Amino acid sequence: MSQQELQYIGGARRLGSGEPLSVTAPATGEVIATGKGATAADVDAAVAAAKAAFPEWAGTTPGERSDLMHAWVRVLHERADELAAVESVNAGKPIRLAQEFDVPGTIDNTAFFAGAARHLEGKSAAEYSGDHTSSIRREPLGVIGSISPWNYPLQMAAWKILPAVAAGNTIVLKPSELTPLTSLLFAEAATAAGVPAGVINVVTGVGPVAGQALVEHPDVAMVSFTGSTVVGRQVAATAAGSVKRVHLELGGKAPFVVFDDADLEAAARGAVAGALINVGQDCTAATRAYVQRPLFDEFVGRVADLMDRVTLGPVEDPETDMGPLITRKHRDKVSGMVDRARDAGAKVVRGGRIPEHTHEGGAYYEPTLITGATQDSEIVQQEVFGPVLVVLPFDTDDEAIALANDTAYGLAASAWSTNVYRTQRASREIQAGCVWINDHIPIISEMPHGGYKASGFGKDMSAYAFDEYTNIKHVMSDITAAAHKPWHDVIFRAE
Ligand code: NAD
Numbered sequence: 001m002s003q004q005e006l007q008y009i010g011g012a013r014r015l016g017s018g019e020p021l022s023v024t025a026p027a028t029g030e031v032i033a034t035g036k037g038a039t040a041a042d043v044d045a046a047v048a049a050a051k052a053a054f055p056e057w058a059g060t061t062p063g064e065r066s067d068l069m070h071a072w073v074r075v076l077h078e079r080a081d082e083l084a085a086v087e088s089v090n091a092g093k094p095i096r097l098a099q100e101f102d103v104p105g106t107i108d109n110t111a112f113f114a115g116a117a118r119h120l121e122g123k124s125a126a127e128y129s130g131d132h133t134s135s136i137r138r139e140p141l142g143v144i145g146s147i148s149p150w151n152y153p154l155q156m157a158a159w160k161i162l163p164a165v166a167a168g169n170t171i172v173l174k175p176s177e178l179t180p181l182t183s184l185l186f187a188e189a190a191t192a193a194g195v196p197a198g199v200i201n202v203v204t205g206v207g208p209v210a211g212q213a214l215v216e217h218p219d220v221a222m223v224s225f226t227g228s229t230v231v232g233r234q235v236a237a238t239a240a241g242s243v244k245r246v247h248l249e250l251g252g253k254a255p256f257v258v259f260d261d262a263d264l265e266a267a268a269r270g271a272v273a274g275a276l277i278n279v280g281q282d283c284t285a286a287t288r289a290y291v292q293r294p295l296f297d298e299f300v301g302r303v304a305d306l307m308d309r310v311t312l313g314p315v316e317d318p319e320t321d322m323g324p325l326i327t328r329k330h331r332d333k334v335s336g337m338v339d340r341a342r343d344a345g346a347k348v349v350r351g352g353r354i355p356e357h358t359h360e361g362g363a364y365y366e367p368t369l370i371t372g373a374t375q376d377s378e379i380v381q382q383e384v385f386g387p388v389l390v391v392l393p394f395d396t397d398d399e400a401i402a403l404a405n406d407t408a409y410g411l412a413a414s415a416w417s418t419n420v421y422r423t424q425r426a427s428r429e430i431q432a433g434c435v436w437i438n439d440h441i442p443i444i445s446e447m448p449h450g451g452y453k454a455s456g457f458g459k460d461m462s463a464y465a466f467d468e469y470t471n472i473k474h475v476m477s478d479i480t481a482a483a484h485k486p487w488h489d490v491i492f493r494a495e
């Protein structure tokens with residue numbers, strides 16, 4: 001296979017100057033691209049391109065940025081089939097998921113930020129002191145360094161790039177070295193739409209080399225990171241060295257609380273779809289179902305039946321419901337956690353195995369349903385990031401809320417009930433950045449996504465994302481023209 005240029009710097013593809021890098025299809029284990037990883041020198045070049053592009057880009061009007069982003073939307077529509085096909089192969093997603101979720105979601109997000117670019121908000125200018133006019137300027141920060149994970153490569157690139165550039169920043173994105181292909185296509189689509197070279201750069205390389213260099217770089221004003229809590233902690237510590245602003249979207253362990261007056265069929269379907277979407281490699285995936293005891297057995301039975309209906313298969317087959325995990329190494333991690341739960345006495349009701357009849361080079365794992373685990377066990381407390389749902393019983397509403405809050409994470413949660421007082425209470429008391437009521441998973445461009453607790457801080461999507469990617473400047477102008485101002489009395493006693 002010929003070498004592919006996996007870097008996108010200053011509007012052009014480059015080879016990279018680091019170690020050889022192979023990009024693999026998770027469904028088959030086949031190498032789909034080979035290139036070279038980015039080194040600190042490549043990161044330097046990308047940051048220099050972004051720095052050079054910043055003054056002109058920051059000087060465009062919101063309307064000009066919006067027009068270019070609308071043109072970008074049109075290019076993405078034209079290239080939607082290519083984006084879906086590449087995302088499907090590189091990330092191991094069933095083609096239906098890439099076509100119906102990843103690509104339309106990304107295009108909608110781009111369209112949202114094309115509009116939002118014209119709506120940066122602030123307090124109204126006014127004479128708050130009586131003697132001055134106070135006004136707010138919302139200014140871009142400069143060069144943003146972003147680092148994204150492999151689970152939704154295109155959407156995560158979009159979530160990082162769009163609010164940053166809509167607000168007038170330029171950016172260097174380091175996608176996961178496992179899944180760089182659609183991030184590169186997304187940046188190229190921006191250039192094709194007329195976004196100037198250097199505004200969006202992509203460096204593909206491993207975290208400890210390219211990621212570390214980006215976080216440390218003195219010309220990077222802010223780091224936005226989506227990934228695991230372990231690496232997020234390291235990124236925050238490194239960024240502290242140069243006092244960079246940090247935005248962290250980290251791991252999750254979403255609870256799924258089913259009260260005894262819930263629509264059981266809706267809850268069972270929601271739990272299976274919410275647990276298995278993207279093979280459970282979703283930071284908001286339903287992972288811990290707490291079910292009130294009268295419904296427990298029936299809920300487990302229905303979930304097991306629904307899991308039996310999920311078809312594993314080749315990602316290009318439209319009949320495939322669930323593809324492989326991202327790598328065989330990751331599958332080993334998932335199966336190790338299930339095995340330890342089983343060894344500790346939990347019951348594996350469904351799955352817990354590598355399936356037969358799937359491509360042997362692929363990292364497939366069966367939909368897995370577990371009961372009988374203890375609340376303090378690894379499988380309940382730690383992120384599995386695989387197709388694994390644990391179901392636990394509860395008796396009282398107080399207990400349900402306490403169990404839902406009893407992990408280090410706080411990204412997302414759902415509550416299932418037909419009683420509005422119960423769902424209102426759950427939405428108020430569950431500590432998470434998003435609480436769904438009688439659903440689990442849907443996201444929309446207009447509303448924020450972000451964590452509480454060890455799931456991080458800051459918001460992706462929505463106008464709230466501009467709070468991360470802008471500096472707020474207060475301009476206070478004297479309107480009295482007086483040389484002797486009343487407040488000078490604190491220094492010059494009354495004259
Ligand atoms: P990861 O933390 O291993 O890697 C994330 C990114 O960080 C990758 O690009 C990686 O190359 C880079 N990286 C690794 N070491 C680094 C270092 N020392 N310095 C700088 N960068 C470094 O995560 P992953 O396995 O790619 O993704 C899965 C994780 O992402 C899960 O924990 C999941 O919950 C989380 N996630 C969170 C959200 C969210 O919105 N909160 C969304 C998607 C994924």
